Amino acid sequence: MTNEAARTSVILIGGGRMGTLIAKTLEAEGGFEVLDTYGSRDAAQLDREAPRADVAIDFSNRAALPHALAYVRRTGAALVSGTTGYAPEELEQIRALGEACAVTWSANYSLGVAVLRRATEVVARGLGDWDCEIVETHHNQKADAPSGTAKLLLGAVDPAGSMEVVCGREGMVGPRGRREVGMHSLRGGTVAGTHEVHFFGTDEEVCLTHRATSRQIFASGAVAAARRIVGREPGFYTFDQLMFGE
Ligand SMILES: NC(=O)C1=CN([C@@H]2O[C@H](COP(=O)(O)OP(=O)(O)OC[C@H]3O[C@@H](n4cnc5c(N)ncnc54)[C@H](OP(=O)(O)O)[C@@H]3O)[C@@H](O)[C@H]2O)C=CC1
Numbered sequence: 001m002t003n004e005a006a007r008t009s010v011i012l013i014g015g016g017r018m019g020t021l022i023a024k025t026l027e028a029e030g031g032f033e034v035l036d037t038y039g040s041r042d043a044a045q046l047d048r049e050a051p052r053a054d055v056a057i058d059f060s061n062r063a064a065l066p067h068a069l070a071y072v073r074r075t076g077a078a079l080v081s082g083t084t085g086y087a088p089e090e091l092e093q094i095r096a097l098g099e100a101c102a103v104t105w106s107a108n109y110s111l112g113v114a115v116l117r118r119a120t121e122v123v124a125r126g127l128g129d130w131d132c133e134i135v136e137t138h139h140n141q142k143a144d145a146p147s148g149t150a151k152l153l154l155g156a157v158d159p160a161g162s163m164e165v166v167c168g169r170e171g172m173v174g175p176r177g178r179r180e181v182g183m184h185s186l187r188g189g190t191v192a193g194t195h196e197v198h199f200f201g202t203d204e205e206v207c208l209t210h211r212a213t214s215r216q217i218f219a220s221g222a223v224a225a226a227r228r229i230v231g232r233e234p235g236f237y238t239f240d241q242l243m244f245g246e
C-alpha cells in the first residue's frame with residue numbers, strides 16, 4: 001500500500017479565515033488529502049456532485065447547514081463541524097445526523113476552553129447564589145453574537161437552563177435579578193477570541209478567563225478531532241469524548 005492510499009480524504013466547507021488555516025494545518029501535519037473546498041457560491045454542489053471524503057470539516061456559516069447535512073447523508077463521511085450561530089433546532093439536526101454517521105460539533109476546538117467549561121461547572125456549583133456575567137470579545141468580522149463559546153459556558157453555569165439570560169443591559173430598569181445571567185459581546189480589531197466568566201459575591205469576585213492569542217488552537221483542535229473521528233461507528237461525539245475519551 002502506498003502512502004497516498006493511506007491518507008485521510010477531506011472536504012472543507014468554508015474557505016475563510018478558519019477554512020484556510022485548517023487546510024494549512026492538514027498539509028503541515030500530513031496524512032490528509034483535501035479533495036475540495038466549498039464556499040457560498042458552490043455549496044449546492046455538496047448535495048449531489050461533491051466527491052466522497054472520509055471526513056467533512058465545516059467552518060462556514062449556518063446558511064450552509066442544509067448542504068453539509070445533505071453531503072454527509074449522501075456520502076456517509078464523518079463530520080467535524082465548528083460553525084457557530086445555529087438555532088437550537090439546527091444543532092438538533094446535527095446531533096440527529098449521528099444516527100447515520102460519525103459526527104462532532106463544538107463551538108470551540110481549543111483544549112483550554114474544554115477545560116474552562118469544566119472549571120466553570122465546578123465554580124458555578126460552589127458559588128450558586130453569586131451573580132454571573134459572561135463576556136466574550138472577538139474580531140470585528142465575526143458574524144454571530146453571542147459567540148458559540150459564550151453559549152457553551154452559559155450551559156456550564158446553568159445546566160438546567162432555568163435562569164433568565166439577559167443579553168446586554170441596555171434599557172434595564174431596576175436592580176439586577178437574582179436568577180439571571182448576563183451575556184455581553186464586544187467586537188473589535190483582530191481579537192481571536194476571549195471569554196470571561198465573572199462570578200460576583202459580596203465584596204469579592206471570581207473571574208475565569210480564556211484568551212486565544214491565535215486561531216491556530218482552533219484549527220489544531222479541529223484536525224485532532226478529524227483524526228479521532230474517522231472510522232468510528234455512527235454517533236454524535238463531543239469534543240471531550242474525542243480528546244479525553246469521556
Ligand atoms: N468551533 C471553533 O473552534 C471555531 C469556530 N469558528 C466559527 O467558524 C465559522 C467560520 O469562521 P471564519 O472562518 O472566521 O469566517 P469567515 O467569514 O472567514 O469564513 C466563512 C466561510 O464560510 C463560507 N460561507 C458563507 N456562507 C456560506 C454558505 N451559505 N454555504 C457555504 N459556505 C458559506 C464563506 O464562503 P465565501 O467566502 O465563498 O462566501 C467563507 O469561506 C464561524 O461560524 C465561526 O464562529 C471560528 C473559529 C473557531
Ligand SMILES: O=C(O)C1=N[C@H](C(=O)O)C[C@H](O)C1
Binds near residue numbers: 148193
Ligand atoms: O468566530 C470566531 O472567530 C470564533 N468563533 C467561535 C465562537 O463563536 O465561540 C470560537 C472562537 O471563539 C472564535
